[in-house]
Structures are given as structure tokens and as C-alpha cells.
Amino acid sequence: MTAKSMMHKKPVDLNLTTFTQCAPETVQAQPVVELVLALGSNYQADKYLPLARQRLAALGEVRLSTAFQNPDFTATTQLPKPDYTNQCVHLTLTTPMSLQQLQQTFKTLEGDCNRCRQTEPNQIRRVTIDIDILLIKLSKENNSLSKKLVSKPMSDWIIMADRYPFKAHEEAGVEELILTKL
Template identity: 85%
Template sequence: MLKRCAPETVQAQPVVELVLALGSNYQADKYLPLARQQLAALGEVRLSTAFQNPDFTATLEQPKPDYTNQCVHLVLTTPVSLQQLQQTFRTLEGDCHRCRQTKPNQVRRVTMDIDILMVKLADKENSLSKDSIFKSMSDWIVMADRYPFKAHEEAGVKELILTKL
């Protein structure tokens, strides 16, 4: 039902709405609100419930901290290219003191991770009306590199769709 595209195929396209996955395994109570505040400066934000999940890469030999994950539906005030959004989110991660480099066997602390799950392009009919959100799912493009969604992402997207937050 949903179209899947590799992000690079729509890099230059203007985006009007998107669904993001936020994640933090270090001081989530500090960094999730900061990220949400900065996202709200870009447009209208709707949130799913925040879920606490174990790191699926953890093992008994190498335990890892749990993640707090949340999905965000963002209706942009102004259309922005996917490429620009990716850079904006990378900057936002940096504003949250994200450190991408770790030493071998060091537990990775992720203050903020922002992944784009789905986008709606500007050439599709768009409305800021809460009643029309997700009305036509065929207008949405799923980022192929993020699909299939992880369980917490799927739960967050479903919650946003069902509650039309």
C-alpha cells in the first residue's frame, strides 16, 4: 500500500510532512524534550507515546542501556528538501551532544538519534487540518532503509495514525 523509496532518490524533493523516530539511551529525560522543542520550531508536532525498549544489540556478555523511543509527526511550516532535513536533524543531534565515535568495546551512549521513517512530498495535496492527517496513506513515502520498521517504530506510527494526534 505504501511506496518505498531509497532516500537518495528523493533527496532534492521538497517535503511538507514527515514521521520521525527519536531515540536516546543516555539522559533521555533531558534530550528528548530538547529535540521535541527544536522540532517544534520547524512546524506543527504530534507525538506518540514514549516507549522504553532494550537495545536489541545487547547480549549477556555485552549489556547495553535501554532506549527511550518516540515517533513524531511533523508538519513543516515551509517545505524543505529531504537533504536539508537530514542535515538539520544531524545538527540537532549534535546540539544534543551526540558523539558518533566510540572506542572498541565501549558502550555507545546515544543522547539523540533522529531517523526519518516516512515523508510526504510537496507535490502531494497537503493540509494542516488535523482531520486530514494520514487520511490518504498513499501520499506517503516510506524510507526503504528504515523498512520494515522496528516494533517500537511500528507501534508509534500506528498510534499517530489511529489517534490522529
């Protein structure tokens, strides 16, 4: 193991409670330069996860966490559901985009992957791809939150309050990306 790779393996105290949290609507127009996403699929994940990662790579540099297979927490013995494959993605954008633009881009990508949001009651919900924004890093320029963020550790990163607390696989993915130099 090289000194450089050992440096990335140092334990990191990932205390997410110290991160700033914002409701997405409060930063809709802010320019985002980096983000951490949660990807999930419970239907043809071997097809749709690589397709989503490829499309995300067209937006900038992509780094991936380990993919996890997790049971659907809404499954019951009466209504079993397929497991999800989940993975976190760190995306450094080539060109900053507003959070609103990113959300629309990801909804379009989900649609391009045949994501169907409507299901009949008691029908198994097939999710080809789900893309959720967990963390964002705003551009230092025009950042109305910069004064508020300066005193906090890892202050550049903002947790999307509608996604927190993270699910166990999301927290594990975020930790892994931070350990490998988020």
C-alpha cells in the same frame, strides 16, 4: 468520549506493504511538507528527548506518539547496554524543505545534543539523541512521484526504504499517530 475522539479511535488497517518505498537518495531534492520521525535515546533521555522535541517544534507542528522504553537489541550478557527510550513524531513543516535539508538539520540537532558517533570497541555507546526519518509526504507541487503514487492507498506517504521494515516500537508509534489522525 466525544464523537470526534471516537472517530479517531476507529481501527485502521495499517498495511505498510501498500505504501510506496523510496531510497532517500531518489527524493533528496523533493520538497517535503510532512514527515514521521523516530527519536531514540539511551543516555539522559529525560533531558535530550524534550530538547529534540522543542527544536523540532520550531520547524512546524509536532504530534507525539507514546514514548516506549526498549532494551538495546545489540546488548549481550557480556556487554550489557542501557535501554532506549523511543518515540515517533509527526512533524508538519511550516515551510517545505528538501529531504537533504532535513537530514542535515537533524544531524545538526543531534550534534547540538552532544551526539557522539565514535566509540571504542567494547565501550557502551551512549546515544543522547538519534533522529531517523521513517515516512515523508512530498509537496503536491513539483512532485515527480505523483503519477506513480496516485493509485495507492495513503499514497501521499512514502516509506524511507533504508528504514523498512520498521522496528516494533516504530511501527507501534506510526500506528498510534495514524489512529490519532496522521
